[in-house]
Structure formats: C-alpha cells, structure tokens
Amino acid sequence: MRKFCRFEEFWPHYLHEHRDPRTRTMHFIGTTIAVLMIFAWMATGHEDYLVLALVGSYGVAWFSHLVAGHSRSATFWHPLWSLRAVLLMYVTWLNGTLDDEFRRAGIRERRAYSRKSRIGASGSSATSAGFPAE
Secondary structure, eight states: OOOOSSHHHHHHHHHHHTOSHHHHHHHHHHHHHHHHHHHHHHHHOOTHHHHHHHHHHHHHHHHHIIIIIOOOOSTTTSHHHHHHHHHHHHHHHHTTOHHHHHHHTTOOOSOOSOHHHHBOTTOOBBOTTSSBOO
16 A cells, blocks of 8 residues: 555545445445444443444445455555545535545546435436436
8 A cells, every 4th residue: 555644645545445336335334333333322321332333334344345346445554544534535425525525536436425416417316325316
C-alpha cells in the first residue's frame, strides 16, 4: 500500500477503493450498525454493544472488500485515516455530496450515493442502493 503523508492525499485513494456501489452499500450498513450500537451502549452502559459496533462495522466492511469490491481495506495500513474516511463517506452520502467527492477525485462511477443522483434527468428516482428504480 502506498504511503500517504496527509489525509487529503489518502481520501481520493479511499474513494477509489470504494467506487463499487456494493462495497459502499456494505460500508453504509456497517457504519449504521456501529452508530446504532454506540447509541445502545450510551443508553444502557452494556459494553457488549461496543463489541457489536466493532464486529458489525469492520466485519461487514472487510467482507465487502473481499466479496463485492475485490479491493483492499486500508484499515491495517491507515487505521485512523480509514475511520475518518468511512465517517466522511457516510456523512457526504447523508448530505448528498458524495457524487461531488467522486468527481473531485477524478473517479467515474456508475451511480454514487447522493440525493442528487437519485433523481435523474428523466425524473425517475433511484433506490437507496444507488441503482435505478424499476
């Protein structure tokens, strides 16, 4: 894996490794599981929820790289930047700017996750998985 000196150099690489919508779908599921488990831990104080947050998020993400994306997870080489990047990817998806991030990184992608890409020129909507609705 290439060495990066700054997060701003790492971010386009991270996006490239997550250009497959299936990989991103799994990451969004894993991140959502982690967020829900952290809230459950804060509400109950049961530390088991923290374990579930880690297993749910990292397990799903690593599985997606092996099966769907055929790419390498950067978690082992850049753990803090990977955490920051997955959270940034999640937030940009939620606020509808992930397509813009892919464009800025020079990555052509079939359909990124953003609210803008859900409504095409024909007015048809797409599903939350980023694929055209049938």
